[in-house]
Amino acid sequence: MGKVVEIRWHGRGGQGAKTASLLLADAAFNTGKYIQGFPEYGPERMGAPITAYNRISDERLTIHSNIYEPDYVVVVDDTLLTSVDVTAGLKESGAIIVNTSKSPEEIRPLLKGYKGKVCTIDAKTISIETLGKYFPNTPMLGAVVKVSGVMDEKKFLEDMVGSFKHKFASKPEVIEGNIKALERSLQEVKGL
C-alpha cells in the first residue's frame, strides 16, 4: 500500500538543501517510486534560511501543497535550530536528522520538547575527510536514507554509484570521495 513519506529540509541558501532534496527525489525515482521534490522559493540570498520538500510514495501523488506534518525533518545547518521552528508539525513517529558534530542528547534540548527520534550526522567531518571540502549534500542524503528507510540501502548505494559516475564523468577524482561519503554516512548516523 502506498504510504506517503513526507520530508522537509531546512538549510541556508547556497548550502545545497534544495539540491539535496532533488537528489533524494532522483534516488527514490530510480528505485521505482513516485516522487516530488520542490523548494519553497523566496527572496533567495546566500545564507538565508530556505526550505525544501520531498514526497515519496508507491502510488501516484496528486497533492500540490507544502508539507506541514512531515515524517522526517532534515536540518543541514545546526545554527538554524535556534532561529527556525524546525520541528513544527513533525510527527513523533518520525525523526529529525541534524548535521552537527554534537550528539543527539546535546541537540534534543534545542528542539522545543520534540519527543520523537533525534538523529545526528557529522556531515562536515565526513565531507572534509572524503571530499576535501565542505559539501554536506552527499552525507546528508545517506543519513536521510538510513533514518527514513524510504528505500533499500543497497539498491540506493548501487544507484548512487551509477549516478556519480555519470554526473562526475568529467571529474573522476570526486567519484570515489562521494561514494566514500555515502558509505560513511550510512554507518555514522547517531541516535537510530
Place this chain on the structure above:
Amino acid sequence: MAIRERLSGNEATAIAMKQINPDVVAAFPITPSTEVPQYFASFVADGSVDTEFVAVESEHSAMSACIGAQAAGGRAMTATSANGLALMWELLYIAASSRLPIVMATINRALSGPINIHNDHSDAMGARDSGWIQLYSETNQEAYDNMLMAHRIAEHPDVMLPLMVCQDGFITSHAIENIDLLEDDKVKAFVGEYNPEHYLLNKENPIAVGPLDLQPYYFEHKKQQAEAMKNAKKVILDVSEEFYKLTGRKYGLFEEYKTDDADAVIVLINSTAGTAKYVADQYRAQGKKVGVIKIRVYRPFPVDEIAQALSKFKAVAVLDKADSFNAAGGPLFTDITSALYAKGIFGPKVINYIYGLGGRDVRTNDIEVVYNKLLEIAETGKLDSVYNYLGVRE
C-alpha cells in the same frame, strides 16, 4: 514504450519544445518561466534542434518576433509569465487576429502589483479575451502532453489561432515529479509539418499581413475569428482522441473526478485540482459525495458541456486563482454561472472562492473548508455568501 522520467514542469515543457523542433523561438526571461528558454537555448547550442533562437530585449519583442516568424511561414514558440505576458498584450491580439498559430508556454504567476513572483492565474486570466486558445495543466505531465497537442490544434485549417499552454509557476514548473515521455520520432510523427496555406515568404502567392482593416471588412474578420474559436472545441477533442490512442492518456475539455453521484463539486484549474482530488478521496472514504471538475480548456469555454455536467449537482464551488475586481466574483465563476443561466440550468447552488493569490499555499484543509460549506448548502439549500475569499486573514 513510454520513457519513464522525472522532470520539473519547465524541463518537461522545454523537452516538448525540443521534440517539436520549431523554426523559431524568441523569448525574454522572466521568473518562473525563465528555465524554459534557458533549457531550450542549451538544446540550440548543442545542436539537438535546428531552431533559430532569438534572444530579444523584451517580451513585446519576443511576441513581435514570433508574429513575424509565423507570418513568414514558420513555426514560432515562446514562453513567459506574469508581467512578461502583460508586456505582450497588444501583440497577443495581433497574433490572434492575424490568425497566426503561435504556441506559447505560460508559466502562471501573479501579475504585479504588489510585485510577487509566485503563482496565481491573474496573468493568463487577463489574456482570456485576447483570442488565444488556453489549455491548462494540473501536472508536469499535462503541461508536456498539452504542448505536444498544441500545434495540431492551433494549426488546424478550421482554427488557425495562437495557443497558450498554462501551468502553475513554481508549484509544477519547479517541482520534480514523475512523467512519461514519448519517443522523439513518435512526437515528430504526431505533430507533423506546418504547411500554411498563405505565408509571407511564398512569392508565388504574395499576401499582406496586418494591413489596415476598416468598416468594410473588420467586422467580418472578427466574426471569422469567433468562428475559429468555436471550431477549436471539436479540433481539441479530435486531437486529444488521437493523442489518447497514441499514449493511453485521455484528455477532454475538462476532467470529471468522482462526480458520478456527487452532491458537492469543486470546479477549478491547474495544480490545486490534484490537492482537491486528494481531499475528495478522503471524503469519499467517509461516504461524503464529493467530486472535482478540472477545467483543461478555458478558451474556447466549454459552455454547453460544463453546464450539462454541473446540472446534476446540488452545490458547486468555483475556485478562482485570480479576481476580476468586478466586486462579484472571479473570471471562472462568471463564465460558469453565465453558462448555467444561458442553458437554463438553475438547479445547483453555485458559490465562488478566490484562493491562493500571490502563491499563498493551498492546503488540504482549505479544500476541506470548501467541501464542508458545499455539503452544508447541499443539505440545507441555503446560500449565505456567494463571493468569498478562501483562507484570507481579515
